[in-house]
Amino acid sequence: MLQLRNYIGGQLVAPAAGRYLPNVEPATGQVYSQVPDSDAQDIQLAVEAAQAAWPAWRAMPAEQRGKLLVRISELIERDLERLARAESIDNGKPLKLARTVDIPRAASNFAFFGTAAQHFASETHMQDGVALNYTVRHPLGVVGCISPWNLPLYLFTWKIAPALAAGNCVVAKPSEVTPMTAYLLSELCQEADLPAGVLNIVHGSGPGAGQAIVEHPHIKAISFTGGTKTGEHIARTAAPMFKKLSLELGGKNPNIIFADCDFEAAVNTSVQSSFANQGQICLCGSRVFVERSIYERFKAAFLERVATLNVGDPLEEGSRQGALVSEPHLQKVLSYIELAHQEGGTLLAGGQRVHLGGRCAEGYFLQPTVFEGLDPECRVNREEVFGPVVTLTPFDTEEEVLRWANGTEYGLAATLWTRDLQRAHRVAHALESGIVWVNTWLHRDLRTPFGGMKNSGVGREGGLEALRFFTEPQSITIKL
Numbered sequence: 001m002l003q004l005r006n007y008i009g010g011q012l013v014a015p016a017a018g019r020y021l022p023n024v025e026p027a028t029g030q031v032y033s034q035v036p037d038s039d040a041q042d043i044q045l046a047v048e049a050a051q052a053a054w055p056a057w058r059a060m061p062a063e064q065r066g067k068l069l070v071r072i073s074e075l076i077e078r079d080l081e082r083l084a085r086a087e088s089i090d091n092g093k094p095l096k097l098a099r100t101v102d103i104p105r106a107a108s109n110f111a112f113f114g115t116a117a118q119h120f121a122s123e124t125h126m127q128d129g130v131a132l133n134y135t136v137r138h139p140l141g142v143v144g145c146i147s148p149w150n151l152p153l154y155l156f157t158w159k160i161a162p163a164l165a166a167g168n169c170v171v172a173k174p175s176e177v178t179p180m181t182a183y184l185l186s187e188l189c190q191e192a193d194l195p196a197g198v199l200n201i202v203h204g205s206g207p208g209a210g211q212a213i214v215e216h217p218h219i220k221a222i223s224f225t226g227g228t229k230t231g232e233h234i235a236r237t238a239a240p241m242f243k244k245l246s247l248e249l250g251g252k253n254p255n256i257i258f259a260d261c262d263f264e265a266a267v268n269t270s271v272q273s274s275f276a277n278q279g280q281i282c283l284c285g286s287r288v289f290v291e292r293s294i295y296e297r298f299k300a301a302f303l304e305r306v307a308t309l310n311v312g313d314p315l316e317e318g319s320r321q322g323a324l325v326s327e328p329h330l331q332k333v334l335s336y337i338e339l340a341h342q343e344g345g346t347l348l349a350g351g352q353r354v355h356l357g358g359r360c361a362e363g364y365f366l367q368p369t370v371f372e373g374l375d376p377e378c379r380v381n382r383e384e385v386f387g388p389v390v391t392l393t394p395f396d397t398e399e400e401v402l403r404w405a406n407g408t409e410y411g412l413a414a415t416l417w418t419r420d421l422q423r424a425h426r427v428a429h430a431l432e433s434g435i436v437w438v439n440t441w442l443h444r445d446l447r448t449p450f451g452g453m454k455n456s457g458v459g460r461e462g463g464l465e466a467l468r469f470f471t472e473p474q475s476i477t478i479k480l
Helices: 040-059 062-078 078-092 095-119 152-165 181-191 208-216 226-242 263-279 292-308 327-343 398-405 419-429 463-469
Strands: 006-008 010-013 020-024 030-036 124-127 131-139 141-144 168-173 200-201 219-225 246-250 254-257 289-293 346-349 369-372 389-397 415-416 437-439 471-479
Touching: 006 040, 006 181, 006 419, 010 181, 010 463, 040 141, 040 168, 040 200, 040 208, 062 078, 062 095, 078 095, 078 152, 078 181, 095 463, 141 152, 141 208, 141 369, 152 168, 152 181, 152 219, 152 463, 168 208, 181 200, 200 389, 208 226, 219 226, 226 246, 226 327, 226 419, 254 263, 263 292, 263 389, 263 415, 289 292, 292 346, 292 389, 327 389, 346 398, 389 398, 398 437, 415 419, 419 437, 463 471
Parallel strands: 141 168, 141 219, 168 200, 219 246, 254 289, 254 415, 289 389, 369 389, 415 437
Antiparallel strands: 006 010, 006 200, 020 030, 124 131, 131 471, 346 369
16 A cells, blocks of 8 residues: 655655554545654654755745746646546546646646746835835745645645745645645656755644644744634634734635526536535535526526536546545535524435445445525525535525625635626625626636635735735835
């Protein structure tokens, strides 16, 4: 059985304590590799390697650093099929999704930030006849990046690439639930001749390796994506140490559909935004609000499309829905389905665990599930389920749907469907959401900031915002 290794100081090494965690394939329920159960010893070694590498990496011209990142991007593209298959096996997502979204976007993260650092400009202000004031942005030093299990390589590189491009060295921890593509990335970094210690990938649990990263006094910033409760814990630990924090946390995203929408586009995209990656994307639109005049028509069309989302082996091309990431997560989602019944919801589709035959007989599969008749303020409509469970709710007025849409502790993303340009702007501005998509979903422009309001996090990732986060501004005044 394959034993994964940490990537520290340019070398693949075993965990210092020699402990490993089981890595389970969600589609089969079987252990298929072992993950280092790293602790503070391993984090210390990674920090020391990063500190040793930082002076030369910081001094390297941005163009030269960028070429190394672009080289990693090219290697990811070259190995797309291998990485996509590894992601599908490790996470349970359909191979097609990994092939068309996860791995290409991981490659584009390195390509974008490899060139973006060369265009990152500071400000200069001339006080006529008095002084010249200008701002210089310096890399922080050693930074920590902790990423989740739902989009493993995509979100891992989303953090690492801007940190490296800005001149920092990185200690990164992928999720212990989905570590495989991060391990394969370490091999590609070796092939790309990334200088030793610039990037260090340490595997392990949150309480073990993750906590050690957050607590380490020489790690200057933490970029974390994951659950809100974990984000609260990280903030409590890091704040007294005055670390910079970027926390991309949970979401309970509204999908608002007005009667004047492009109906077919709204239905088709809403099915995708409800159930992509088995609903295990923080940006999924799990609360679907439909204007009452088209509610019944929309419901019928939506359920017709949902019925085509066949659940199957993620490695088979015809599978539209794969496995949930783990048995504990499956049980959590099932508990919310039971709660929806208790709260008075009417089940329209799904609601049951799926038992496949053959190699997937013990896998963690669940039917795409749709409820209606739930109060907009019930727990199922306020708490993040993070699975293939959505609710349909009719609304009568713009004011009503805005009150419901904003009526949770979250504010990550929202989707809005209308042909009325004035309403699109008006409603988008009124939504308490860091991201609003109008007549589309999951559209990504790497130049734009990404992040949430309220309990969906603090800080922004993406574009120049990411480069600003991973640097510290210094103001310099020269008297004329």
